[in-house]
Amino acid sequence: MKKFFIVLLAVCLIFAAAAGYLLGKRTAAPEPAETEAPTEAPAETEESRQATGEPIEAETLDYEAIYALHDPEERVMIIDGEEISWGEYFSWLYMSAMQTEQYFVAMANYGMPMSWSDPVGEDPEETYAAAAVEGGENTLIQIMAIQGFAEANGIEPSQETLDSIAEQEKSDMAATVGEEGTEEDFQEYLASLYRSRDAYDRTNMANYINQQNFAESYGLKGEKVSDEQTLSYLEENGYVYANHILLATVDLTTGEALDEAAVAEKKAQAESLVEELKAIEDHEQLVKRFKELKEEYCEDTGKSSFPDGYLFQTGDMVEEFESAALLLEEYDVSEPVESPYGYHIILRLPLDADAIVGYSNTGEAISAREYCANYDYAQKLDAYLQAMPAEYAQGFTPPELSDYLE
Numbered sequence: 129m130k131k132f133f134i135v136l137l138a139v140c141l142i143f144a145a146a147a148g149y150l151l152g153k154r155t156a157a158p159e160p161a162e163t164e165a166p167t168e169a170p171a172e173t174e175e176s177r178q179a180t181g182e183p184i185e186a187e188t189l190d191y192e193a194i195y196a197l198h199d200p201e202e203r204v205m206i207i208d209g210e211e212i213s214w215g216e217y218f219s220w221l222y223m224s225a226m227q228t229e230q231y232f233v234a235m236a237n238y239g240m241p242m243s244w245s246d247p248v249g250e251d252p253e254e255t256y257a258a259a260a261v262e263g264g265e266n267t268l269i270q271i272m273a274i275q276g277f278a279e280a281n282g283i284e285p286s287q288e289t290l291d292s293i294a295e296q297e298k299s300d301m302a303a304t305v306g307e308e309g310t311e312e313d314f315q316e317y318l319a320s321l322y323r324s325r326d327a328y329d330r331t332n333m334a335n336y337i338n339q340q341n342f343a344e345s346y347g348l349k350g351e352k353v354s355d356e357q358t359l360s361y362l363e364e365n366g367y368v369y370a371n372h373i374l375l376a377t378v379d380l381t382t383g384e385a386l387d388e389a390a391v392a393e394k395k396a397q398a399e400s401l402v403e404e405l406k407a408i409e410d411h412e413q414l415v416k417r418f419k420e421l422k423e424e425y426c427e428d429t430g431k432s433s434f435p436d437g438y439l440f441q442t443g444d445m446v447e448e449f450e451s452a453a454l455l456l457e458e459y460d461v462s463e464p465v466e467s468p469y470g471y472h473i474i475l476r477l478p479l480d481a482d483a484i485v486g487y488s489n490t491g492e493a494i495s496a497r498e499y500c501a502n503y504d505y506a507q508k509l510d511a512y513l514q515a516m517p518a519e520y521a522q523g524f525t526p527p528e529l530s531d532y533l534e
Contacts, residue, residue, distance in 0.1 A: 188229055189534060195222075201213050208516045216324065216327045217264070221260070223264065223267070223321075224264035244256050257530040273512055278337045283344060292336045345505065362439070366441050367441055368476075370440075372475070375397055376427040401473055402461060402463055402464060404421075405417065405473070414475070415459075418461075427470070437477055439496055449472050459477070460475075462475075482497055483495065
């Protein structure tokens with residue numbers, strides 16, 4: 129059996145998409161706009177249907193026929209010593225296949241219909257059908273790895289975790305069957321997604337025990353990770369920390385170049401700032417003054433998000449900036465560095481465990497310490513996952529989805 133493994137680099141979970149399925153089913157192609165019928169209909173083409181907004185059919189599967197291949201209680205896999213029923217296996221296969229169908233619908237409406245038998249990449253054996261099967265298996269295996277990793281490390285669900293699970297369940301029930309919905313209503317809804325209550329509960333437990341795993345080992349934001357461990361991680365992975373002041377020579381909104389007089393003025397200003405900064409010998413005073421001048425002169429649109437500078441790796445930054453920063457020693461100030469955006473004044477800084485690396489999808493700053501914690505946790509979890517036995521039950525073969533087109 130071929131398995132794919134995804135390294136988890138954040139506490140947000142690989143199966144978050146599953147929770148999304150509790151809030152609504154597959155989005156259908158848009159309804160065609162109502163228009164007056166022409167006297168003589170032109171020949172229909174995919175391009176004309178796309179232009180008028182008429183939905184283009186995408187290949188869909190007969191899920192009832194696939195589900196009927198096995199009894200829901202039949203054992204089809206053994207993962208980490210635990211038996212997995214066809215019902216639970218199919219629930220993840222269904223989710224993975226439905227996501228593929230969403231992709232087909234989107235591509236079809238752009239005039240690019242796709243088939244389950246089409247190859248995903250260069251390997252003709254790796255079809256969308258095969259990838260959907262493996263995607264479902266991969267999610268299930270990762271859920272089992274999270275559960276097994278917690279058990280192997282003696283982590284029992286805390287009261288906070290149990291309370292969070294109960295609150296999540298309450299929220300899901302309200303969102304799917306209404307505030308007055310019953311347990312029976314909820315199970316009926318889950319069944320419409322080919323999901324049992326047990327499979328739903330396992331997913332929720334994996335979700336919150338994963339967060340508990342991380343918090344107990346590293347702290348909620350990685351605060352248990354030492355400076356030494358974080359700095360070692362940054363050094364080993366070639367990170368550079370540098371602040372800069374950008375005096376733009378282009379309109380950063382339109383990309384249009386400024387006139388020669390404006391560019392000359394920016395260059396002169398950059399040279400003046402460099403002269404002032406190079407005259408400051410005390411490192412603390414230099415950093416303080418640099419931040420003051422940055423606040424006054426810097427036109428970089430990212431300065432509010434990264435006020436203390438950028439922590440980056442090779443390839444992250446514009447080439448001219450990156451090359452100049454690499455040549456500097458700590459607390460050195462560069463001469464004005466010209467890039468397609470303007471003149472940069474760069475201050476090389478020592479690596480900092482609490483420097484901001486980036487932001488989460490909810491807008492929260494992620495520090496180097498937290499990033500290091502996520503990386504370390506992902507490595508350990510992935511090592512457990514890859515050593516974890518997972519095999520099909522004797523006689524079971526995953527279905528060939530392309531044989532079950534509606």
